[in-house]
Amino acid sequence: MTNNNRVIPLSLALALLCSPALGQQPRVIEEVVVTAQKTTQSLQDVPISVSALSGEFMQDNAIGDLVEVSTYVPNVRVEFTSPSSPQVFIRGFGTNTFNPSFEPAVGLVQDEIFFGRGTYFTESMFDLERVEVLRGPQGTLFGKNTIAGVFSVSSKGAPAEEGTEGNLAYKHGDFGDTRLEGAIGYRSSPSFGIRLAAMLADRDGRMENTKLDRKEDTRDQDAFRAKLEWNPSDALDLELVAQTSESNLNFWPRQLMNLDQDTRDYLSAFDPEIEDDPTNFQTSFNTPGEMFIGSDTVLMRGNYSFGELLGLNELTSTVVVGVSWLDVEQFQDLDVSPADLLNLDEVDDYRQESLEWRFGGHADSLFGVGNHVEFLAGAYYFQSDFHIIADVIIGQDIASYATTKDAQQLLSGSNTVPGNPLGGAIGGFLPPLTGTVNPTDFYRFDFFQDTEALALFGQLVWDLTEKWTLTPGIRINRETKLSTPTGTSVCTNKGTAPCITSTVISANDYAPGEIERTENNLSPKVALTYYINNDISMYGSWSKGFKSGGVNSISFTGEELEYEPEKAQSWELGLRSQLMNNTLKFNATAYRMEFDDLQVLAFNGLFFDVTNAASAISQGLELDIQWLTPYAPLTINSSLGYLDATYDKYPSAPAPIAEGQGAQQDLGGKTLAFAPEYNGTLSPVLEYTFGNFLLKTALNINYQSSHFTDTDLDPNTEIPSTVTYSAHISLKSLDGGWAISIGGKNLTDERELNQVIDTAMFPGTYNPSQNPGRELFTKVSFRW
Template sequence: MKHLCLGVALLAMSTTLRAQDSRDAQSPAEPTAADASLELIPVQPLPPPDDEAPRQLEEMVVTAQKTEQTLQEVPVSVTAIDGGFIQSTGSADLADVSLYVPNVRVDADDLGSPQVFIRGFGTNAFNPSFESSVGFVQDEIVFGRPGYFTEAMFDVDSVEVLRGPQGTLFGKNTVAGVFNVMTKDAVSGAGADGRIFYGEHGEHRVEAGLGGMANEWLGGRLAVLDRAQDGELFNAFLRRYEERLEQQAARLKINLVPSYTVDSELTAVISDTEAAFWPFQLFGLDADTRAYLQDFDPDIEDDPKNFINSAETPGWIEKGSRTLSWRTSWAPGPMGDLEDLETTLVLGGSRFYIDQLNELDISPANISRLDNHEDHDQLSAELRLTGRGAAPFGWGERVEFVAGAFWFDSSYTLLARVLAGEDLSTYAFTDDAFQLITGDGSSSSPLVLLQGLGPALVPLLENDYYQFDYNQDIRSAALFGQMTWYLSDRWALTPGLRYNREDKRVDTAGTAFCERTPAAVVPCIMGLLLEANDYDRDNLRRSESDLSPKLALQYFSDHSVNYYASWAQGFKSGGFNALSFNGEDLEYAAEEAETVELGFKGRFFQRTLSLNITLYQTRFDNLQVLAFNGTFFDVSNAATAYSRGLEADFVWLTPWAPLQIAGAYGWLDARYEAYRDAPAPIQQGIDAEQDLTDQRIAFAPRATATLTPTLSFPLGGLVLTAAVDLLYQGDQFVDTDLDPNTYVPATTRYAGRFTLGSQSERWSLTLGGTNLTDERVLNQVTDTPFFPGTYQAQLASGRQLFGALNLQF
C-alpha cells in the first residue's frame, strides 16, 4: 500500500513541478506537447548572448507507435535506452540491458530457451510449443521464436521496452510487452567505428562498423561482431568452463534512395553461436542422492554460489539465424486533406536453428541426456500507411493515423531425444527412481539392495531413448489501425484496433526406442522410467480469431507535460504440447490480457528534468504455465492472474554542470487470482497439487530500482566521465511452484566506470566493473530431473572488471 501511495504522490508532484517550472521560466513560453508532435526533433533554441547554450535534455525519438515520435508524446509505459549507454555499461545482451529497465527481467542463461518477463508475466520457453508472452522486433521484423532474444546484439542504435499488451500495433504474443530493437543505419558521408572490449574470465568482444552514403541515392553499412568468453562456472569433473561461448555475427545494410519520395533499405544478418551447456549447479542434495553420486565423484557438493559443478556430460549448443529483410517507404506528398503521407512495405524472411546436447541430471553420473534439434523458418510482410489530416466532421484540430495489414507464415520442426545413460542401470535401484515410479515423495526403494546388479544391465540400455517428433505450421494475418485525434491543442484521443486470424497445424508423436529382443518382455527402460506411452497425432488444428482494441486519452498542459490514461487488450496463441509423454491433454488455450494505465510524462526546470510515471493494472485469463512433473514439464493454463504497480524514471541535469543523475523505479504486485490445481513442491509427491490462489507469481520482484549519477569534467581537449550504477532487485520466487527453496532475497549490486575521451568523440577509453561487491545472486532454481528433492540453480555473474576502447573515423 505504501508503494501505491508513493505513486499517487509522484503523480501529484508533477503539478508542483509544473508550477515551479512556470515560476522559474525567464524565456517565452515553450511549445506544448501537442505542438511539438508536429516535428520529429524539436528545433534547438538559439544560444544566449554569451554564446553559451543552455543545458537541456535531448529528445529521444522512438517508434513505439509505428511512427517516429518523441518519447514524451507516446501514451505508453516505455523505456528507451540508446546504444551509447548500452556500450558504456559493458552490456553484451538484452539480459544485461534489462537490469536498467523497471519491472523487466530477462534470463538468457539457457541460450535456446530464454525467459523474458515484464510486470511479472512471461514464458518458460523450455517447452518449445510455447510462444513468448513478450514480442521481439528488430529493425521492424517480428521474430517468432524466443531463441531470437539471445541472438547476437551488436551495432545497436536503441532498445525500446514497451510494457503492457501491445496487440493493436505489434500483434499477437505481446500480452506482456515488446522489445523493439533498432540497429544503426548508414549516415551521410563515409565513416568507420570500432570497439574493443576485454573483461575478466576470458571475455572479449570486437565490434566494427563501416559505411555511409556514397552519394544522394546509394549508401550502406557493414557491421561485424566477434565475441568469446570462458565464464565463471567451472566443471570440476570435466575440468572445463560451462559458460564458454563463441559468437560471430555480421549485418549488411544497403540504402537506395532513387528519388526524394522513395527510400529503401535491404538488410542481411547472419549470427552463429557455440557454447558449453548447461550452466547449472546442484543445490540441496538429500542424503540418499548424495550417497549415490559420491560413487562417481567423492567431492560432489551442492553449494549453488561457488561457481563449481560436477556434470559428467560435455554438453554443447550451436544456434544461429539467417535473416533477409527489405523496407521501402514512399512519401507521395499531400492528397486532398491528407498530409505527410507515407506508405511503408516491410518484407522479411528468417531461418533459425538450434542443435544441442546436454545432461538432464547435472551430475557426475551418466543417467540421461537430451539430444535436441530445432529448425524454424518464417516469412512476414507488413504494409502500412501513415499520415495526418483534418479532424473528422471538423471536430478538433487534426488527426494522425497509421493503418495497415500484416501477414506471417512459419514452419517449425523439433526432434528431441531423452537418451538413457549407462548409469541408469544403477540409478534404477535408488530411492530417487522409486519415488519417480511410485509417485511417493518419501518412500524408500525395496530394490536398493540389488543395486550391485546394475552393471549387468548396461547392455540393455544401448540406444535406449524416448523421442519427440513435433512439426508446427502457423499462418497468421491481421488488419490494424490507430489514430490520434487532437480534439484541441490540449486534448487528444487515440483509438486503435487489430483483427488477427491465425491457423495452426501440428503433427506430434512420442515413441520409445531400444535395441534388444524381445522388447515386449523387457520394455524400453527410458520409456518405463518416464512412464511414457507411444502416441502419434497428425493434423491437429487450431484456429483463432481475436480483436485487440486500444483507447488512450491525453491531456497536454503547458511546459511539455503529457497526462494520459489508456486501456488495451492483447492475446497470446494457444497450441499443442510439444513434450508430452502420453499424447493426452495436448491442447492448451489462448492467453488474454487487459490493462489500464494512468501516467504522465513531463519536462521541468527549463527542460533539465525529465520525469515519467505510470500506474497500471493488468489482468490475465488462461495464463499459460509449465509445471514440473518430476522429470519434465507439463503444459497447462493457470486460470486468472493480475499485476498492478508503478513504473517511474527520470533524468536530471543538475544545477551543478558536471553532474547528471538518472534513475528508475518499479513496484510490482503480481498474483494468481485463481490457481487451485497448481503444482506443489516435489517433496509433497510426484504430480502433487496445491492452491496458489492470491499467491505471488514467480519472477516478479516486489521492487526494482536503478540510480546512476554521472560526473563529467573537461580536461583540455579531453573529457573525463565517472559513473556509478546502483541496481536493486526485490525479493522473489524463481520457480512456478513457489517452493521455499526457490526464494531469492532482495539484493543490491553496484557497477561503475571511468571514461576518458576526446571532446570530438573520436576516441574514448573506459575502465569499469559490474557487481563490484561480488554479490552472489541466484537467477533461477528449479527441480532437478531424476533427483526428487534436489535442485539445479543458475547463478548470476559475480564481479567483472573490464576495459573498452572506442574509435570513430
Template sequence: MGRRFTRSSISLAAASLLFCLSATAQDAATPDATEPLPTIPVDSGDQPQPLPATTADDDQQGLAEIIVTAQKRVQSLHDVPLSVTAVGADQLHDINASDLTDVALYVPNARVDTDDLGSPQVFIRGFGTNTFNPSFESSVGFVEDDIFYARGAYFTEAMFDIDRVEVLRGPQGTLFGKNTVAGLYNVISKGPTDTLSADGRLSYAEDNEKRFEGGVGGMFNDSFGARVSVLAQARDGDLENEYLDRDENKMNQKAARIKLRYLPVDDVQMDLNLVRSDTSINFWPYELFNLDNGTRQYLHSFDPNLDEDPYDFKTSFDAPGFIDKGSSTESLKTDWTIGDLGPIHDAHAVLVGGYSKLYINQLNDLDVSPADLLRLVNHEHYHQTSVELRFNGRADSLFGLGKSVDFVTGGYYFTSDYQLLAQIKAGKDLGSYLLTRDFAQLATGNLNAPPLTLIDLPGFPILGSLLSPVIGDDYYQFDYAQNVKSAAFFTQFTWNLSDHWALTPGVRVNHETKTIDTAGTGCPAKGAASSICVTSLLLGANDYDVPGKRDETDISPKVALQYIWDENLNFYTSYARGYKSGGYNSLSYTGTDLTFKPEKAATTEVGFKSRFFHHTLNFNTTLYYTTLDNLQVLAFHGATTNVGNASATSKGLESDFQWLTPWRLLTINGSFGLLHATYDSYPDAPAPIANGINATQDLKGRRIAFAPKQTATITPILTVPMPWDLAVRIAGDAIFQGDQYTDTDLDPHTHVGGYWQYAARVSVGDQNDDWSLTLGGSNLGDKRVLNQVTDAVLFPGSYYAQQAPGRQLYAALTLHW
C-alpha cells in the first residue's frame, strides 16, 4: 500500500510540475497587461477589500494578493516556503463559519472536532492529541493575535470579527515554540481601520440558532483609535434527550473584544487587546448503540423506549449534564519602527505581553444511560502569562555575500498554572448494576462471565434504591496541579543568495520546567454509612499522592531552500523539527506509570507555489514526509484513560488552487489532500473489546485514527452583476472526507467510510459589498455520519457514538459601513 501511494503522489506532483512549466512558457510569450496586484497591509489595521465583480470586458483584473504573517513578518503567501492555507474574512462569511471545525473542512489534511468544548480534538496530517485527558497538551498549536495559548480548550473559545485564519502544516517550533509538532492555527482578528467603519452579520439557522457578530471602530485622530466587537449566539441543540425531554448541545455564548490603538510618537504603535468569552451548553452529545441482550434488558428497566440508533439524533440518559466555560485575555503589543540602524534597514522591535485565564465547570453522565450509575464532575482553572521580544529587519547582504537578508530574532518567556478537581461519583442506581452481567464481565475480565447472582436478572431500579444508603456518597477524586515555566531564544533569516536562490535557516532553543502534584482519593464522604469504596472497586483504583518535576531542553532547527523561477513560480524544499513537552497522567487510578515522554517530529517538504495566466490562477502543491517519535497517545479502556507513547510516520500531498476563469464571472477554488499515516511502533495499544476486556494489540504498520486517506473540496462561485447596482452571488461546495477510524483501537465499529457532503448559498447584495442577504445550507444531502465512536464505560461490547451535524439551512444579513 505504501509503495503504490508514493508512486501516485510523485506522478501527481510531476503532472502538476509539467502543467506549471507549460503555463510559465505561455506567460513568457504573452505581454503582461495586468494591473498591479492589490496588497493587504496587515499591521496597519486595514482590512482585506472584496474583489470587485468583473465582466467579460474587464480582463485586467486578477486575483488579490494573499498576505500572511506565517513567519512573523508581513509576506505574500506566494513567497512563504511552507504548506499554508489562509482563509480570509470574506470566505469565513461565505461558508458561514462559526468555529474552526467549519474552517478545517476547506483545509487539506486537517481535522477539528469541537463537539466537546472542554476537550477538542485537532489533527493535522494525522497527528493530534485527544485532550480528554487534561494533562495532554495539543500537538497542534493555537495562536491568536500574537498570543500563544497552551490549552486545547482555547480552540473552542469564541471565534468572531476575524480578519483571517492561517493554517500552517508541519512543525512550527522555530518561531512559534513548543506544542506545534503537527502544525499551527494562527488567527488574526480585525483591528481599527484608518477611517471609521463598521460591519455586522446576523444569521438564523435550524434548531433556532441565532448568531450576531459585529464590530465598529477606526482611528479617531492621528494618535488614537479603537475597535469594539461583540458576539452573541444561541441554539436549541440538535440531539434530543428523550429521557430528560431536553436538547443536548443547547448553547448560549457571549463574547466581546476591545482593541485600543495608541501612537504616542510617529514610530511607535501600541495595541491593547481585551477579550472575554463565556459559554454554557447542555452536555454531552453521545448516544449508546450496539447493546447486547443483557445490557438492553437492564436499561429497559429504566427506559422501555431506550433508543439505540446512533444516526437519529436521539439519546437517553438521566443526568442533566452541562459545560460552563469561559476565558479572558489582556495583551499589549508595542511595535517600534526603528528604520535604518547601521547596515540594517526597516528595523522593528516588537514587544508582546499577555495574560489569560480559563475556567471549565462541567457535569457529565459517564454511563450515557437512563440508569444513574456514574457521573463525572469536573472543575478546571488555568492562567498563563507570556512575554515575547523580537527584532526584525533587512540587511543588504550577509557580510557582503549574496543579496538581501530578512531576519527575525527574539526571546520568549511563558509561565502557566493549571488546577483540576474531578470526581467520578456513584449514582443511586449503582447497586442494581452490581447484579448485572456487565459488572461481572468487568470484575472478572471475562466477556462470558455470568451475573454475580448466577441468574441473569434484568436488574430492577428498586434494587439500586435499596442499596443506595449502603453505598452512600461514594466517589473517586482526582486532584492535579501543574506549573509550567518555559524560556526560549529563536532566530530565523531568509538570505537571498541571488535573483533565483534563497536560503532560510532558523533555530529555537527552549528550556521548560514542569512541576506537578497529583493525587487520587477514593471512598465515601466523611460520615457516610459505608466504608466500602464501591467506585474505587469498580474502577480498580486506589489512593495515591505523587509529586513530580521535569526539566527538558530542546533545540528545534529548520532550513528551507527556494528556487525562484520568476515572480510567478518558485520551488522550495525544507526540513523542520518540532517538539512537545512530556508530562504526567492527570487521570490515573493507581498513581503508577504516570509519565509520558516528549514528542519530537521531523518533517521534510518539497513543493512549489505558482500564479499564472496574468494572476488569475494560484496553484500550490506540497509533498511531505514526517516521522514522529514518542507520539503521545490516549487509550480508552472502559472508564480508564491510559496514556503512553508510540512512534509514527505520515507522508502525503497537499494542493490548493484559486482560479478566476476566462469567464470572469466564475471563480473556482479547491483543495486536495493525500494522507498515509501509520504507526512505526505501538506494541501495547488497546485492542477492540471483542478481543477481551483490557486486551492489547501491536499496531505497528496500522493506520492512525482520525487520518482520512483523502480530503478534497471544490467550490465554484458565480457572481452576476444586476441592475440597480446589485449583484447575485451563487456558490456551492463539494466536500470529501476519506474513510477513517475514530478510536485508537481501530475497532471495526469505529470505522467511518468515505463520503461527500454538499453545501450551497445564494447572496443578493450591493456590488460595493455594502450589504448582502444570503440563503444557504450545509450538508444538503443530510448525510448521517459519526464523528467519533468509543467503548462504553460500563457496558462491555457497547459503544458511545457522537454524531456529526445533519442538514443545516440558514439565512444571513451582512452589512458594511
C-alpha cells in the first residue's frame, strides 16, 4: 500500500519558514564585534560571559546612562541614587561605595583607560559605539579591581571614509527632562580624522521637598569630547582623546519610611506635612543639599606594526597613556529630616595616571605545535592620589532632639528606653533647649591615600586543532597603598567640655600616622573552546581574581581601620550558537563563583563601617537570545538571568538596627543583598519600510525578582518583584537624514523602590530611594 502523504522534517520546515521570498535579500543576524580580549573579534568567539549593547540600540531606546544599560544585561544591577557613590553589582558581587574607602569591584574601562573611582560610572556616557559587560573575574587583561567584572565603554571615532558626518539629537521628556546630544566627524584623508561630541542634559525633577519647597532630584550635566586620529605611516596610528564633564544637582533624593509615632510627633513640629510614604515622590529635610561632580580626562593610544618579525606573521606594539582628574563636592542632610540635626560637608579630590604597554602578534603555530596562535603580553602601571575632607556638622535642633526617645535609643543601643530621655549622655551637657549650637562644632575626617600598582600580564589564544582552542592567561600584580587617616573633633570649648558633634556620633580623635599596605597577587585563567561546527561552539573556563584591601577613610573611633582584600575564583560553561540559517542566536552561560573575605559595609547607627564577610558563593545561568522571526518585520530580543548568591560563612554579620546598635547575626546560607534571583527582558521589534521611510516600533518588558538592598537583610530593605514596560515608535528616512520618535518608560507607572537603607538619628526609620515613575518623551534627530 502506497502512502502519497509526505512528512516534512521539522528542521526543513523551519528553514523554509525562515527563507526569504524570491528576490529578497535573506535576513541574517549581524556580527557583533567586541574587544573583550583587547583584540577585535566576534562576540561568538569570546570564551567568557559577555553582553554587548550597541550605541544605536541605546539611542533607539533613549538610554542615557549605565543604570538603564544594566536592565538589559542578565545578572547585572547598577544604582545611581548618589552619583558620587554608584553601586554596581554583577552576579551579586560588587561594592557599596557609600563609604569612599572602597574602590569598585566592577571596573570601568572607557576607550582602554581604567578608572579607579566608582563616580566615573556616572560620567560621559554619550556618543558611544558600544558598551560591553564582561562578567568577572577579569583580572588578567583589565586594570585592577575587576574581580566582579568590567564595563567596557567605547566612544565613536572619526568617519571611516573621507568626508564629513554628524548627528544631532534632542530629547524632551516629562518633568523637564531634556537631553541634547550631537557630534561631527571629519576625515580629510586616510591618515587624518577628527570627531567632536557634546552632551547637554537637564532635569527639573519630580521629588518635592515640602520643607524647602524645591525639587530634590534635579540634575544638570554638560560633557564634551574630542577625538583625533592620525596615521602618519602605514605602520603607525595614533589616537588622542580629551573629554570633560560637569554635573550639578540638588542632593539627595531620599525619603522617609516607617516613622514611629514619637518620631512623627517630633518631626511634625518642623514640617506639618511630614509623612513616610516611600512611593509618592515627596520628602522633607531642612538642608538645601547640593553636589558638584567634575572630571577631566586626556588619553593617548598608539599602535605600531612591525610586520613579520621574530617568526611571527605580524607583531604590533600598543601604548595607552592616560591621566584623569575627578572633583566631588557635596553638602547633604545626613538625617534626611526637617529638623536641623546633622549635616555632611565633603570634598573629594582624585587624580590618576596609567600606562599600559603591550605587544601582540600571531603565527601559524606555537613552535610547530598545533595551528594558529595569537599572543598578548604587556605591563601596566597605575598611580592615584585620593584626598577626602568630610565634616559632620551638628545642627541647631540637636538640643530638642535630646528630649526624644530616638536620642536615647541611639546612645544606649537599645530600642526600649524607659525613663527620662534627658537623663542620658546628651542631656548631661547640651545647652538649654532655647540656646544655639556654636557653628564651629563639627567632626572632621581628613584622609589621604596614595596608590601605586604594577602588573605584568599575558594571554594566548591557541588553536590546538580545527575544533579545539586553548586560551590561558596570567597576571602578576603588586599594589602599595600609603594611607593617612585622621579623625578630629573641632569646637570652641574643646578641652573644657566635650564637643557636641563627636559626642552625638560617638567619635574619638585619632591620628595613627601613615599606614602602608603592600599586596601581591597572581591572577590566572584558562579557557578551552570546542567548535562543534561553524555555528555552534562550547567553552569551559576557570579564573581567579583579586581586589585590594585598604584603610577605612570614615572611621569614628580609629579602631580596626584596615580591611583585607577580596579573592575569588570562577568556573563557567558556555554555549555560543547561531542557528536556523543565522536567524537565531542563542548564547548561554552556567557559572559558579566563590568569594573569600568579601568586602561589605555595616551600618553603625549613623554611617557605614568597612569590614570583611567570611565567604560567599554565587551560581546561576545567563541567556542572551536574538531571533529574526519568519515574519520578516519582527525581531525578538530576550535575556534571562538566574542568580543564586548566598553567604557561605558570615557568623558575625550586622543585624538590623531594630535589634539594637551593634547587634550581630549569623548570615551563613542567607542571600546576598543586591542579588535578585531572576531578572530578564523581552523586546519585540517591528520594522516596516514605506518607500524611503522606515517605521519602527519596539516594546521592552523588564522583570526583576525581589531582593534585599542592605547587607543586614532587614525585611524593610527588601524590594518586591517588579515588571516594567517601555515602548517607542519612530519614523526615519532611510537615506540617513531625520528621525522622530515618541516613547515612554515604565508605562504602567510602577512605583518601585531602588534601595532602602537605615537613616541616621532615628533607629527603626529608613531612607528609601524611588525609581522613576512613568516617563514620556519625544526625540528628534538628524544625521548627515
